[in-house]
Every structure is written in C-alpha cells, then in structure tokens.
Amino acid sequence: MLGFGTFSHSISAGRKTGMGYDVPEGVDIRGRYDPEFARILTRDALQFVADLQREFRNHIKYAMECRKEAKMRYNNGAMPGFDPATKSVRDAEWACAPVPPAVADRRVEITGPVERKMIINALNSGAKVFMADFEDALSPSWENLMSGQVNLKDAVNGTISFHDQARNRAYKLNEHTAKLFVRPRGWHLPEDHILIDGEPATGCLVDFGLYFFHNYAAFRENQGEGCGPFLYLPKMEHSREARIWNNVFEKAEKMAGIQRGSIRATVLIETLPAVFQMDEILYELRDHSVGLNCGRWDYIFSYVKTFQAHPDRLLPDRVLVGMAQHFMKSYCDLLIRTCHRRSVHAMGGMAAQIPIRDDPAANEAALELVRKDKLREVKAGHDGTWAAHPGLIPTCMEVFTNYMGNSPNQIETMKRGDAAVITEEDLLQIPRGVRTMEGLRLNTRVGIQYMAAWLTGTGSEEMARIEREVGKDKFKTGKYKEACRIFTQQCTAPALDDFLTLNAYSHIVMHHPDGSSRL
Incomplete structure (x- = not known):
C-alpha cells in the first residue's frame, strides 16, 4: 500500500483490545461485531470517515435544508426552472477534464448489489462497466453494508471468490473484467450503526470513505494512474450538493497523496430539480466528472414528488409514462447535449427486463423491446446504457456497436450546436394519458x-x-x-x-x- 495506507498501518498496530471494534475518539459502532467487518472498520479507516463527517456535516445539513425550502416553494405553487444567477456558467464555453482512457468505452454497464457472487458474475459478464450498488439495489442493513465493503476490497485486490455449496460451484474472476464503479447512498440517508460525536454518520460518507480508504492504493498499483476509483453519485437536486462531493474528493486525494482528479464520478440525473442544474453540477465536478446518467425511473418519481401539491399534474398510468412523453424526451436530449458540450459521457437508462428462459417467444418479445429502447438511446446520442441482467448484455452491446462502430463513445461525433433550444416548458410539459x-x-x-x-x-x-x-x-x-x-x-x-x-x-x-x- 502507498500513501497514507502505509502510514495508517504503522500507527494502527496493536491497538485492538478485547472484543469489539477499535475506534477513534468520538466514534461509536452500534453494529454487530464480526472479524471480517473488523478488516474494514479499522481505527484509521474510521478516523478518515470521521474527518469527512466533521468537515462536511454542516454543509450537508445546509444542503438538506435547502431541499426542504425548495419543496415548500413547489408545494406553494412554484415551479422548478433554470437559475438566472448561474446563467453565465450555462452560457460559457468550458469543458470537464478529459475522460480517462480506462473508461472511454462504457457502451454497456451492468448494475447490481454488492453481494459476493453478484460482484464476480457482473465483473465477468462482458459488460464494459459494473456499478456495484450501496443504494437502490441494496437494503442498507449492517450485514449488507459491511459484507459489501469486504467483497469490494477483495474484488479490487483480485482475490474475490465464492463457493456455492448448493450447486457445488466455484466462482472467481476472469482475466479480463468490467471496470468497477461504486454507487454510495444519497446525501439524505443516515448510517445509524455508526455514531460520530453522538450523531449518526452520513451514509454516503461511510460508503465512500471506507471504500476509498481501503482501495485507492490497489487501484493505482494494479491498474495505473487514471484508473479510479470510479463512482456513481445518486439523488442530487442542486449543484451545491455536487460541490460538497467535489470537496470530499479533493480532501480524500490530498490525504492519500494521490493526483488531483484521480477520483472520477458520474452523476445520476434522477430528480426533476437537477435537470435544470446539469451544467452547474458538471462545473462543480469538472476535475472529477465522467458524465451524467438518465436515471429515468427515479426521475418520474421525482416529478410526482415535486408536484405533489399540483393536482393538474397528476401522472397517467405508469405504463404510459415512457420516453415518448415530451417531458421525458426533452430531459434525455438536454442531458446528452449538456454532457457532449462539456466533453463527458451521456449515459442512458436501465433495461430492466429479465430473460424468460422457459418461454422462447416471450423472451424474444422482451428482447425486442430492449433492442428498440437501446436503438432509440444510441441514435439520440447516448454513449452507453444500463442492463439489469447479464442475459441482456449481448443485445445491448450489439445495438450500440452496430451504430457506433469502433468509436468508444459519441462525445465528439454527436456535438450538435444547431439543435433546437430545450426550454423550461419542454421539461415541464404535462404528460398525456389516462388514469385507471x-x-x-x-x-x-x-x-x-x-x-x-x-x-x-x-x-x-x-x-x-x-x-x-x-x-x-x-x-x-x-x-x-x-x-x-x-x-x-x-x-x-x-x-x-x-x-x-x-x-x-x-x-x-x-x-x-x-x-x-x-x-
């Protein structure tokens, strides 16, 4: 290990006493003790998390209060929109740091929880990227969270394996694997099993802090500069939240003694307020960004949440709220244009279908829906897409490869300066359809x-x-x-x-x- 990993090991030796986790001053662990978890919950790793919490907790609290104030405005009849105060950021010509070659090609990404067999199968799946998820795909129990950290540490080190006793089958990593991204929880979620100065820790700082502390050096040693760690950042509503993440990354890089910009992140645009902040979010993260993603399922929920007090904006049946709706198409088009103007990836949405093994006709019908959706995405300009199941990867890969050829992405080829302006009215158009x-x-x-x-x-x-x-x-x-x-x-x-x-x-x-x- 390099950087503060070496230093941390030297000062930690011999400080464990009795049963329980060895913790720094002001930190209490209320989760079950497990020797495997103790590999992750070391004194120095917890000190790193505590340092992050203490430096940024007031900024996080302020950002959450701003969310509440915005919610009150919407409930009182206001509408979200582009911020006049940041018009100069939107209008100016600037670009994010160049995309690292290691993740230039992200045409198909698979997602899933940080469960051990899942990690191995996903990294071996043939996808370009695996997003290991501490958020929507995972119930944040103590066991799930800490086991996930153990699993990711083993995966980054290349030592992860799993023996399925029921099937008597062993799982291990292939020689070539997908690039690993990790999605921590959102700013709003606490971690009640870890108290820092008597308050629950911020969930995403626990997820990020433990993962980064234990793995940044292995990324550099095993894969070279510009190879991560890579992250996905969920549920943002405003660029001030991106600014906090950027400051967290800078602090982590400085403490680790690694190059500024080593940490790279893709932000999921999955809240309605965030669609009006995409330029600003990328600007705040411009040294650490590798793009934005259309988190379309959560985006629809955010529309419901934002307009909960607007009876004229009640959505039609869920099956009718698809990408043909004008407000959804406008959202994706604006994301693509924004990302490509700023020289980063514009990632598409999830193919959530599951292969139907016992019904070939139904399976082919499901795959045809996937093909049509992915063809729509790649033609619109997306640089890659998500798949929920390994069985969908060949279909998604075929569609994107047939259209993109050997190009790793469409960042340069799909820059369109003459496209029609997408307005607030486009992004807020009331969806059409019946309610049953x-x-x-x-x-x-x-x-x-x-x-x-x-x-x-x-x-x-x-x-x-x-x-x-x-x-x-x-x-x-x-x-x-x-x-x-x-x-x-x-x-x-x-x-x-x-x-x-x-x-x-x-x-x-x-x-x-x-x-x-x-x-």
Missing part, C-alpha cells in the same frame, strides 16, 4: 412488494425468486404486513416523504451497544 383503477392497483402492488423486500434486507429484483423459493403462503407472511402499513401511511399522509424508505429505515437498524472498544 388497474394502474392504481398495479402501483400499490409493486410498492408494497418493494417495501417488503427492502425490510427483509433484499433488493427488489429478488421478488419473483423469493416467491418461487419459499412458496406463496410464506411469501404472504414475513414483512408484508409491516410493508403494507408503511406504504398505506405514505399514500394517505398529507405530505409525501422525500423517499419511500426513509420511514422504513428504523425497522432494519439493529444496535449492538458493545460493538466499540477503546484503549
């Missing part, structure tokens, strides 16, 4: 299933498999009653929570007061 009882029932059903999976520590993509494995009777028990209660409370409350899982988080927190030990 069946659409409401479907939304309710899916929402409760997602919540139940989250409460049991499982990502939502596992629902069908759980039902098959445990049977319908057991499937109806477990956390479903609790999920139904929480979901009903959400739907009938006077105001919508910012995120569906905020109220549910307390149900998965399990404190172990004896987790910390000190000298």
Whole structure:
C-alpha cells in the first residue's frame, strides 16, 4: 500500500483490545461485531470517515435544508426552472477534464448489489462497466453494508471468490473484467450503526470513505494512474450538493497523496430539480466528472414528488409514462447535449427486463423491446446504457456497436450546436394519458412488494425468486404486513416523504451497544 495506507498501518498496530471494534475518539459502532467487518472498520479507516463527517456535516445539513425550502416553494405553487444567477456558467464555453482512457468505452454497464457472487458474475459478464450498488439495489442493513465493503476490497485486490455449496460451484474472476464503479447512498440517508460525536454518520460518507480508504492504493498499483476509483453519485437536486462531493474528493486525494482528479464520478440525473442544474453540477465536478446518467425511473418519481401539491399534474398510468412523453424526451436530449458540450459521457437508462428462459417467444418479445429502447438511446446520442441482467448484455452491446462502430463513445461525433433550444416548458410539459383503477392497483402492488423486500434486507429484483423459493403462503407472511402499513401511511399522509424508505429505515437498524472498544 502507498500513501497514507502505509502510514495508517504503522500507527494502527496493536491497538485492538478485547472484543469489539477499535475506534477513534468520538466514534461509536452500534453494529454487530464480526472479524471480517473488523478488516474494514479499522481505527484509521474510521478516523478518515470521521474527518469527512466533521468537515462536511454542516454543509450537508445546509444542503438538506435547502431541499426542504425548495419543496415548500413547489408545494406553494412554484415551479422548478433554470437559475438566472448561474446563467453565465450555462452560457460559457468550458469543458470537464478529459475522460480517462480506462473508461472511454462504457457502451454497456451492468448494475447490481454488492453481494459476493453478484460482484464476480457482473465483473465477468462482458459488460464494459459494473456499478456495484450501496443504494437502490441494496437494503442498507449492517450485514449488507459491511459484507459489501469486504467483497469490494477483495474484488479490487483480485482475490474475490465464492463457493456455492448448493450447486457445488466455484466462482472467481476472469482475466479480463468490467471496470468497477461504486454507487454510495444519497446525501439524505443516515448510517445509524455508526455514531460520530453522538450523531449518526452520513451514509454516503461511510460508503465512500471506507471504500476509498481501503482501495485507492490497489487501484493505482494494479491498474495505473487514471484508473479510479470510479463512482456513481445518486439523488442530487442542486449543484451545491455536487460541490460538497467535489470537496470530499479533493480532501480524500490530498490525504492519500494521490493526483488531483484521480477520483472520477458520474452523476445520476434522477430528480426533476437537477435537470435544470446539469451544467452547474458538471462545473462543480469538472476535475472529477465522467458524465451524467438518465436515471429515468427515479426521475418520474421525482416529478410526482415535486408536484405533489399540483393536482393538474397528476401522472397517467405508469405504463404510459415512457420516453415518448415530451417531458421525458426533452430531459434525455438536454442531458446528452449538456454532457457532449462539456466533453463527458451521456449515459442512458436501465433495461430492466429479465430473460424468460422457459418461454422462447416471450423472451424474444422482451428482447425486442430492449433492442428498440437501446436503438432509440444510441441514435439520440447516448454513449452507453444500463442492463439489469447479464442475459441482456449481448443485445445491448450489439445495438450500440452496430451504430457506433469502433468509436468508444459519441462525445465528439454527436456535438450538435444547431439543435433546437430545450426550454423550461419542454421539461415541464404535462404528460398525456389516462388514469385507471388497474394502474392504481398495479402501483400499490409493486410498492408494497418493494417495501417488503427492502425490510427483509433484499433488493427488489429478488421478488419473483423469493416467491418461487419459499412458496406463496410464506411469501404472504414475513414483512408484508409491516410493508403494507408503511406504504398505506405514505399514500394517505398529507405530505409525501422525500423517499419511500426513509420511514422504513428504523425497522432494519439493529444496535449492538458493545460493538466499540477503546484503549
């Protein structure tokens, strides 16, 4: 290990006493003790996280207060829009730092939780990038989060393996693997298992801090300069939140003694307010950016949340809110133009279909939907796309390769200075379509299933498999009653929570007061 990794090892030796995690002053661990987790929760790694928390917590609190103020304005009838105060940033000609050659080609990316077998399969999948997810694909239980950090450390070091006892099958990394990106949680989520000066840590600083501390040197040693760490940053609403991330990255690079700009991040544009801040977000991260991504599912939810007090903007049935809707097409077109003007990637959305192995006709129909969606994306100018399942990668790769050829991306070829201006009215156009009882029932059903999976520590993509494995009777028990209660409370409350899982988080927190030990 190089940089402060070497120094940290020397000052940490011999400080562990008794059972529990060895923690620095002001830090308490309330999660279960595990020797494997102790590999991650070292005194120096926790000190790094605590330093980040102490320096940036007031900035984070201010940013969250600004979110609340914006929400109040929208609820009182205001509309989001471009900020006149930052017009000079939008109008000026500037570019982000050049995209590192290691991630110039991102034509297909696969995403999934930081589960051990998933990491191996995704890195071996043939995709250009694997985004390992501490956010939407993961229920943030203590076990999931800390196991994920252990798994990623082993993956970066190239030592990760897994033996599936049920199948008697061993999994290990291939010689050539996808580039690893990691998505921490959003600014709004706490980590209640780690207290810093008596307050819950900020979840994303825990995710980023532990991952960066343990892996930055291995990235440099094993893969060379310009090879990461790489990140995805979720749920931003304003460029002030990007500024915090940029300052976090600069502090981390300085402490590690690595080159400025080594850390690179793609920001998901998945909130309605953020679409009016894309230039500003890239400007704040211009030394650390590798682009923006169309997080279209969350973007639709953000439309609902932003206009919850605007009855004239009630969305039609979910199946009708697709990319043909003018406000959705405008959002993607503006993202592509903004990214290419600033010389970074414009990443497309998720292909969420799952291959249907026992029905060839249905499977081909599903793949045809994927082809059409990906052809739309690549023709629009996207440089890459997301796939939720390895079985979709060949289809996605074929579409992008047929259109792009040997070019790693479309950053230069799709710069269009003569395109029509996309206005606030384009981005806010009311969607067209009907609202039906069946659409409401479907939304309710899916929402409760997602919540139940989250409460049991499982990502939502596992629902069908759980039902098959445990049977319908057991499937109806477990956390479903609790999920139904929480979901009903959400739907009938006077105001919508910012995120569906905020109220549910307390149900998965399990404190172990004896987790910390000190000298």
